[in-house]
Amino acid sequence: MTAPSRNALVPFVSVDNMMKLVLHIGVERMMAELAAEIEADFLRWPLFDKTPRVASHSEVGVIELMPTSDGETYGFKYVNGHPSNMKKGLQTVTAFGLLADVATGYPLMLSEMTLLTALRTAATSAMAAKWLAPKGARVMAMIGNGAQAEFQALAFKAVCGIEEIRLYDIDPAATVKCARNLAGRGLTVVSCTSAEQAMEGAEIVTTCTADKQYATILTDNMVGSGVHINAVGGDCPGKTELHRDILLRSGIFVEYPPQTRIEGEIQQLEADHPVTELWQVIAGQAAGRTDARQITLFDSVGFAIEDFSALRYVHSRLRTSGLYQNLDMIADPDDPRDLFGMLLRAGAAQAA
Ligand SMILES: NC(=O)c1ccc[n+]([C@@H]2O[C@H](COP(=O)([O-])OP(=O)(O)OC[C@H]3O[C@@H](n4cnc5c(N)ncnc54)[C@H](O)[C@@H]3O)[C@@H](O)[C@H]2O)c1
Numbered sequence: 625m626t627a628p629s630r631n632a633l634v635p636f637v638s639v640d641n642m643m644k645l646v647l648h649i650g651v652e653r654m655m656a657e658l659a660a661e662i663e664a665d666f667l668r669w670p671l672f673d674k675t676p677r678v679a680s681h682s683e684v685g686v687i688e689l690m691p692t693s694d695g696e697t698y699g700f701k702y703v704n705g706h707p708s709n710m711k712k713g714l715q716t717v718t719a720f721g722l723l724a725d726v727a728t729g730y731p732l733m734l735s736e737m738t739l740l741t742a743l744r745t746a747a748t749s750a751m752a753a754k755w756l757a758p759k760g761a762r763v764m765a766m767i768g769n770g771a772q773a774e775f776q777a778l779a780f781k782a783v784c785g786i787e788e789i790r791l792y793d794i795d796p797a798a799t800v801k802c803a804r805n806l807a808g809r810g811l812t813v814v815s816c817t818s819a820e821q822a823m824e825g826a827e828i829v830t831t832c833t834a835d836k837q838y839a840t841i842l843t844d845n846m847v848g849s850g851v852h853i854n855a856v857g858g859d860c861p862g863k864t865e866l867h868r869d870i871l872l873r874s875g876i877f878v879e880y881p882p883q884t885r886i887e888g889e890i891q892q893l894e895a896d897h898p899v900t901e902l903w904q905v906i907a908g909q910a911a912g913r914t915d916a917r918q919i920t921l922f923d924s925v926g927f928a929i930e931d932f933s934a935l936r937y938v939h940s941r942l943r944t945s946g947l948y949q950n951l952d953m954i955a956d957p958d959d960p961r962d963l964f965g966m967l968l969r970a971g972a973a974q975a976a
Contacts, residue, residue, distance in 0.1 A: 659783050661933040681861070701721035769798040832857050849918075877912075877923065
């Protein structure tokens, strides 16, 4: 067999190489840089192709495809959400994704995205909080201490200047793990035994739990005026975290309304309940937080443009980092119309 041609090869970023890249750049710096990339793409929001993600639901979870394009580059992510996986020793969320050249349709890069999703989700949350949270917020409650939690805590430190994290999880082992991983990283970490305790003195609360039901992680009486809520875990039909009454008291900010109305906390509200698109706040077309007493809610579900930004960030560092392998992924016959001939020649070469 002859070696694959240049057109056949697609750079692939493995989990091993992604970890090397993150450790080389530094996790906090990378999330701050991702937040800036995502913010820059939110400023270009109108020119992106946008569609609610394509979801395939089952009794136990969901598998989703998240495509978008800016006209020059196309990207998609494959991601699952299976809250019951943890009991089987598997993760709730795993992902991989691809960038392609719109001009030719040829892939530019294939990448692991389980780590990259945690990084981009935390970067998006912190970027949204930069626009919406009360000025000078220093204390964040972190409810749900699973896979995403440390990334959230460190992104809020890097982007928003959070100094104290107050942890709570229904499973104390998750809180122990999270506190251990955050030790020595410049945050004051307080482990709590209830969500109420975690909320004490918190100006920001992040909910990042996984349960396939209408859960009530926060009740109305737990949320005082002026708080910013970063609701990450409610991201599927029938899977929410906040009591409806909190939503009715909050200024609600979303990524892409047609997707969030299906998947976000606002699935609990009327279909025409007013919400503000985050990109409009960033672009100066809509107000963010209007006063110090307002409760702001970022009803995050995760949108394709955030993954696109993250993939482009990784792609832009391929050449300098060298942290990829080439995959023989695209069949590349010498004569583009002679795909069958390529197969025949390979057969002949094998037989020889
Ligand atoms: N919005 C987004 O962009 C986005 C991105 C990634 C993940 N998510 C969602 O975030 C959630 C968390 O993801 P993960 O990968 O960290 O999951 P995970 O399974 O690793 O962790 C979830 C944690 O929530 C805890 N928990 C469950 N019910 C709780 C409750 N009532 N009170 C307190 N803690 C509770 C569990 O014990 C677990 O430790 C998932 O629902 C996932 O779908 C959203």
